[in-house]
Structures are given as structure tokens and as C-alpha cells.
Amino acid sequence: MIKTVEQLNALREKMQQEMALRRGCADGCTEMGGRMQILVCGVAGCQSSGSMGVYNELKRCIIENKLEDEIRLISTGCMGLCALGPLMVVYPGRVMYTKVQPEDVAEIFQSHVLEGKPVERLFAEDNDGSKIADALGHHSFYTKQLKIALKNCGTIDPYSIDEYIGVDGYQALAKVLKEMDPEDVIDTMKDSNLRGRGGAGFPTGMKWAFAASQPKKQKYVCCNADEGDPGAFMDRSVLEGDPHSVIEAMAIAGYAIGSNQGYVYVRAEYPVAVKTLTAAIEKAREYGLLGENILGTGFSFDLEVRLGAGAFVCGEETALMTSIEGHRGEPKPRPPFPAVKGLFDEPTILNNVETYATIPRIILNGADWFNSIGTEKSKGTKVFAVGGKIARTGLVEVPMGTTLREIVYDMCGGIPGGKDFKAAQTGGPSGGCIPAEALDTPIDYDNLIALGSMMGSGGLIVMDEDTCMVDLARFFLDFTVDESCGKCSPCRIGTKRMYEILTRITEGKGEMYDIEKLEILARNIKNSALCGLGQTAPNPILSALRYFKDEYIAHVVDKKCPAGVCKSIMKYKIDPDLCRRCSICKKHCPVEAITGDKKNGFVINQDVCIKCGQCQAKCPFNAILHRDRKGV
Amino acid sequence: MANVCNGCADALAMEKALDEVIARYKGTKGPLIPVLHEAQAIYGYLPFEVQLKIAEGLDLPLADVYGVVSFYTGFTTKPKGKYRVSVCMGTACYVKGAEAILDKFTTSLGINVGDCTEDGKFSLDACRCVGACGLAPVVMINDDVYGNMTPDKVEDVLKKYEDVQEGI
Numbered sequence A: 001m002i003k004t005v006e007q008l009n010a011l012r013e014k015m016q017q018e019m020a021l022r023r024g025c026a027d028g029c030t031e032m033g034g035r036m037q038i039l040v041c042g043v044a045g046c047q048s049s050g051s052m053g054v055y056n057e058l059k060r061c062i063i064e065n066k067l068e069d070e071i072r073l074i075s076t077g078c079m080g081l082c083a084l085g086p087l088m089v090v091y092p093g094r095v096m097y098t099k100v101q102p103e104d105v106a107e108i109f110q111s112h113v114l115e116g117k118p119v120e121r122l123f124a125e126d127n128d129g130s131k132i133a134d135a136l137g138h139h140s141f142y143t144k145q146l147k148i149a150l151k152n153c154g155t156i157d158p159y160s161i162d163e164y165i166g167v168d169g170y171q172a173l174a175k176v177l178k179e180m181d182p183e184d185v186i187d188t189m190k191d192s193n194l195r196g197r198g199g200a201g202f203p204t205g206m207k208w209a210f211a212a213s214q215p216k217k218q219k220y221v222c223c224n225a226d227e228g229d230p231g232a233f234m235d236r237s238v239l240e241g242d243p244h245s246v247i248e249a250m251a252i253a254g255y256a257i258g259s260n261q262g263y264v265y266v267r268a269e270y271p272v273a274v275k276t277l278t279a280a281i282e283k284a285r286e287y288g289l290l291g292e293n294i295l296g297t298g299f300s301f302d303l304e305v306r307l308g309a310g311a312f313v314c315g316e317e318t319a320l321m322t323s324i325e326g327h328r329g330e331p332k333p334r335p336p337f338p339a340v341k342g343l344f345d346e347p348t349i350l351n352n353v354e355t356y357a358t359i360p361r362i363i364l365n366g367a368d369w370f371n372s373i374g375t376e377k378s379k380g381t382k383v384f385a386v387g388g389k390i391a392r393t394g395l396v397e398v399p400m401g402t403t404l405r406e407i408v409y410d411m412c413g414g415i416p417g418g419k420d421f422k423a424a425q426t427g428g429p430s431g432g433c434i435p436a437e438a439l440d441t442p443i444d445y446d447n448l449i450a451l452g453s454m455m456g457s458g459g460l461i462v463m464d465e466d467t468c469m470v471d472l473a474r475f476f477l478d479f480t481v482d483e484s485c486g487k488c489s490p491c492r493i494g495t496k497r498m499y500e501i502l503t504r505i506t507e508g509k510g511e512m513y514d515i516e517k518l519e520i521l522a523r524n525i526k527n528s529a530l531c532g533l534g535q536t537a538p539n540p541i542l543s544a545l546r547y548f549k550d551e552y553i554a555h556v557v558d559k560k561c562p563a564g565v566c567k568s569i570m571k572y573k574i575d576p577d578l579c580r581r582c583s584i585c586k587k588h589c590p591v592e593a594i595t596g597d598k599k600n601g602f603v604i605n606q607d608v609c610i611k612c613g614q615c616q617a618k619c620p621f622n623a624i625l626h627r628d629r630k631g632v
Numbered sequence B: 001m002a003n004v005c006n007g008c009a010d011a012l013a014m015e016k017a018l019d020e021v022i023a024r025y026k027g028t029k030g031p032l033i034p035v036l037h038e039a040q041a042i043y044g045y046l047p048f049e050v051q052l053k054i055a056e057g058l059d060l061p062l063a064d065v066y067g068v069v070s071f072y073t074g075f076t077t078k079p080k081g082k083y084r085v086s087v088c089m090g091t092a093c094y095v096k097g098a099e100a101i102l103d104k105f106t107t108s109l110g111i112n113v114g115d116c117t118e119d120g121k122f123s124l125d126a127c128r129c130v131g132a133c134g135l136a137p138v139v140m141i142n143d144d145v146y147g148n149m150t151p152d153k154v155e156d157v158l159k160k161y162e163d164v165q166e167g168i
């Protein structure tokens, strides 16, 4: 139990010594942390590629060699470079090993741990092919990153509140409770110009000020961990890697607006995040950092976790609160805004996980520091979950104003297979695409809106020449049709109609007026839907029409899918110049659509072909094409 | 995790467990959704009788309970297979070919999306982003995650579960 700031500081000092190895021992290493610390990424990405096996094997080696006192083994949150997982880092030296399999552990243990010779074979490879030992310090995936929200992700044990305290955890809470009035906290938040990381980018300080000014006794602090944008996993990573930062920030918010109760709404698809967060809340309670009379200041605050149940619309703020109340998660018209009348009809603030994770840093380092990072109107950093057709998928946190080119090419290694970058989708089903022309635009809230996309929560899906933009728009509309709650008709009916038109186009049955109709419908839905879900649902269509209208026209007029994705209008063809007449395709065709013989060559009968792609997969000479190559 | 009912002894135990859940949440704020989650963990799904019991237990109209159950895709009124196959349809998985993988599962298992094989062994769903985008395309079978999937790997993955002897 920590009852005073002095006790908190004493624990911090003790932990700083234990964790000194990880800070590079600048202020002198002690014996306390052992002679070596090994961190293994223990969350989703790395776990499914086998990090548990690596951890267990390391543990076995340590026990077998009776080195429990000398070597610390720690399972951490996400280290970011998911594509190269399982990842592990050995201190001192911060040597990172990538794609570690349980079979590799014996070699690492013998060579690095026992003999002091790192295993170069498993270092991360950089863009120029060089192998980098201290990847966290020198690999181009990491050098342009600036970690604020993810500061502790992958460097501490998420199940240890002591380690969090060792990296200045709960110091920001102590500072606001002891040294600041609620008004000072709100002023700091306002001065920091922090904007919400959940999508809309609303100024956090302003939201808090509204709620603080309400003369009500009961108020609530909520955290949006619904992360429904498919392709985004930064909130999950924060909860799994550094849950206490969110807990601490929510307590700070409680103090600022005058609330003693918070709720974290987590999607049920994230069982590990739920488990980690629940354990962290229990620990914080046990330590007295949640509950009654925190740090002897008279301030009380507690938290409860609520699970979603698979409804995207519940990420919308009013729907989220309705869901916590136990109802169908349908949104409500605003005003009244939640800051006035929210959860259980009381004044409520809702912020995103990443927004909260940024707050303790702002309190400790000050608003000026935060303002020194980013662009004129977007301060600080943003975490992006980079995925899709990209060499290094993973999590990156970069200062606002970083360009897409820096993220895609410098940090994430570009597009695999020598393919061309076509576009990147931000904001998921509510956002739009950024075409190659805009690769050098600094990314911030306003520039993305100007490009017809939006920041969204930070999913960044890279697409190459093999992605069909009409099909992608149809994919997102399929999502919104499915997720529309049905309360307002523009969204319920309108998204369905747009989906039908898109389906027609991808099947080669579209007409030119369909494109026009799509545009009119899209604008009407944008203007008339009740909540953000419907208002933003047309965005993927509008932005694809803005940058890739020629693809729509190719589907409608030429009845062709230039990317070769839309099955109904796509045709497999045998290129007679490449074909060596081996007859393998004919053997593998399940419907006998391929006719001919070794003498005269082979052709595909389009009326019979079911477009299963078997022939293409089996052809040893890449002679079977399914798209109209330029010039072919 | 949740299982299908194996017999009457289980049925009694499940009913008792549900009673306890209802008693624990009764009188708290917004109890319905947490109770439904726990009930589904006990029964594996939410049949009519369970919804009725919850409605009575929490003093809520049955229509409210049913309204909530039918609203959220996370709640199901159909029993699921012993092994629940979920093919992730998040954007990252989609652009990397999740649809072909889903197709392969439907043909391999001989069932449609949302259904369960006759022996109750496998059910198949297309699910929302599971947040393992670094490994796209991703398939989950119960709590096991299979990353970097291809249609060719589907049979091998299913075999792992077919070989498991019943009763273990």
C-alpha cells in the first residue's frame, strides 16, 4: 500500500536501480537488477509466431544453469516490429533478436548469455541489408520514431506495477493531486493543444473544461478502447503493453473534472487486453493508487472494465455510453453532448486509449514541451498501425508532420515483391485513401482532411497495384452495411443502396449513371446521417472516385478490372509467348475449361472457367495472366 | 472456454452458475451486458430459456434482453462448434487475400459461414479485425491464432483438430 508521495518515490528509486540496465546504466548500474535482463515480446503478434516457446526455453536454460539471480527474464508488450517477430532484446547492449524460434534459444544462450558473443545471424536487417544489433537505437524502423504514448510498450513488464512506477509511473498523478488545482490541470491540457487520437481530433482540454463546468455531483470518466477500425491495433498494444498509463491518466481526468468513477469500454475481441487491464486495475487498487483517499489527498477514484460485444457503432461516443448502460448500442442525437448529459445522464468525458496514454507525459514534461513536437495545428505524435502490402508491418509512433513516404519506405521498408505503391487507406471504413501523389504531404489532422481522408484512429493500410479500388470501396461498404445500427434511414438504407451499386460495378453490370448516382447518394448520406458512422461511410467511395475514377470507368465502360481482382469480370488468359505447352494447367483445371494439346498450345474457355486460379498457381512459367498488363 | 451441454448434470451446474452470476450483478449499474457475456461463457450460446431466466432475474422485459442479444454480433443464439473457426476480415487481412481463405474453409468443412458442422465439431465465422494485422491474413480457432495463412494451409490446420480424440 502506497499512502504517501514519499513512499511512491522510494519505490521508484528502488525500481530505477533494478531497471538501470535497461536505461543503459547512465547513472551507474547496481547489482540489484542482475547482470543481464532479457525481454521477450509476449503479445498477440509475436505470441502467435511462437514467442511463448522462446520464453519457456529461455526460462529453462536460466534454471538449468542456475542463473536465476543473475538473469532477469521479462515478458513485455509490443515492441512494434511485428513483421519480424518473435522479438527479444538483451540488456546490456540492447541487442535485438528477430524471428527467434525456440530452436534458436540454445545458441543465443550459449553464445550471448554465457560467452558474451551476440548472435549476428538473428539481428534485424535494415533497408541496405546490413545487420543491426541495437535495432531500437539504429534500425531505420525505429530511428524516426518518437515514443510518447508507446514509451513503455515493449520495455516494461505490463503485469508489474513496480516497473511502471520505476519509469516515473503515477508521478503525474502525484503531481496533479499535490501541486495542481483541477483548473491548472485543465489549463495544462488546453495549453498542450492535445487533440483526441480516437478519430475526430477534438481538443481534449476543451472537452474536459465543459465537463468540469457542469454543476453536478456525479460525473464519469470513460475510455474508448473499442478500436473498431479494422487494421488498427495501437489501442490494443497500449492496453497490453502499458495499461497503467491509461489508468493513471483516467485518474488525472477524474481529478480535473470532479469524478470518482471511470469505465473502460474494451472490445470483447481483445481478451488479452482485457486480462492485462483488469490485472493492472487490481494492482493499482491494492497499491492504493485507485480507490479511496489516493496518496492521502482525499481524492477518490475507481475504475470498472466493460466489454463490448461486437458492434462497431459502439465506438461512437453516445452509442458507447448507451451500451455501458446495458442497452442496444444505438447513438443519440447531439446536443446534449456527453460532457453535459452522458453516461447514466450525468456529465461524462470520453477519450481514446492513445489520448490517455499521452497525458501523463504532458503533465510531467509540460505543455510547452508537447507543443514543440508536431505541426502548427497538430501537436505531439501519432501511433500508426501499418499493415497491408508492406514489407515491415507493425506499430510506429511518429511526430505529427511525418510524411507517408517516410513511414512507408524509410521505416517500413516499402512494398514487397518490387510492386508499386498505389495508395494508403487511413481512417478505415470512415476514411479515405491517399494516392502516390501525396506521399510527401506531412501527415496531420488537417492535411488528411484536405486530401479527402482523415486521421481516424491510426490504421494505415498500404495497397499496391494488385488492389482494386472499387472492390476495396465495396469491402468497406459491406462493413458499414453490416455495422449500421439501423436507427436512422440515411445510413440503414443509403449504405445498402451504395453497396448494391458498387456490387453491380464490380460485376461488370454498371452503367455510367451509376457512378453519378453513387456520388449524389454519398453526399446526401454524409449530410443527413445521425452519427459519425453514417456521416463518414461514403468517404471511401468519395475518395476513391476522386483519385481513381478511371478504375470505376474501366469497370463500367470496358468491363475490366485493371487490378484483376473482381472475379466476375476478370479473365484468365494464357500468354502464348510465355507458354511452354507443358499441359500442367490443363491437368489442374477442376472444370476442364482448358483445351488444346502440346502441339497447338492451350486456351481457356471463358464460358466454363470458374476463375479459381488453380492454373495460374500451378503454371511453372507464369504464362497465365489475369489482368491487363500495361501494353499487353 | 465455453462448451456445449454434455448432459443433465451439466445442465444443473450451468443453471446454478447462471444464478450466481445474476445474483452478483443484480442491483449494479448496467448489469445486462456483463451478465450476457458470462451466461454465454457458461452455455456457449444464449438460447431462449437462458434469456428468459436473465430477464426474470434482472427484472427486465424479455424484449429488452432479446433486443440486446440480437443487436450485438458477439452474442449468439445458435450453438457453436467445439472448435470455432474465425477468419479475420479486417482490412489488412482482406487486402492480403482473406476471402480466398474463407472460401477454402467453406469447401473444406462443407458448411456456410455462420454454421456448424453436423457433428458439432467445427463452426465457421467471418470475424471483425482481431488486431493481429502484423500477421495478416489471420485465422483464429478458439484461442489459437494462425498467421500468414494461405488457402493451401487450411487443410493442415484443420487436421490438427480432427486428430484430437474426443473426451480429452
Ligand SMILES: Cc1cc2nc3c(=O)[nH]c(=O)nc-3n(C[C@H](O)[C@H](O)[C@H](O)COP(=O)(O)O)c2cc1C
Binding pocket: A195, A196, A197, A198, A199, A200, A201, A202, A204, A224, A225, A226, A227, A228, A229, A312, A313, A314, A315, A316, A317, A318, A350, A351, A352, A353, A355, A457, A531, A532, A533
Ligand atoms: C462509428 C464510429 C466508431 C468509432 N470508433 C471509435 C473507436 O473505436 N475508438 C475511439 O477511440 N474512437 C472511436 N470513435 C470516435 C469517438 O466517437 C470519440 O470521438 C472518441 O472516442 C473521443 O476520444 P478522443 O477525443 O480522445 O479521440 C468512433 C466514432 C464513430 C462515429
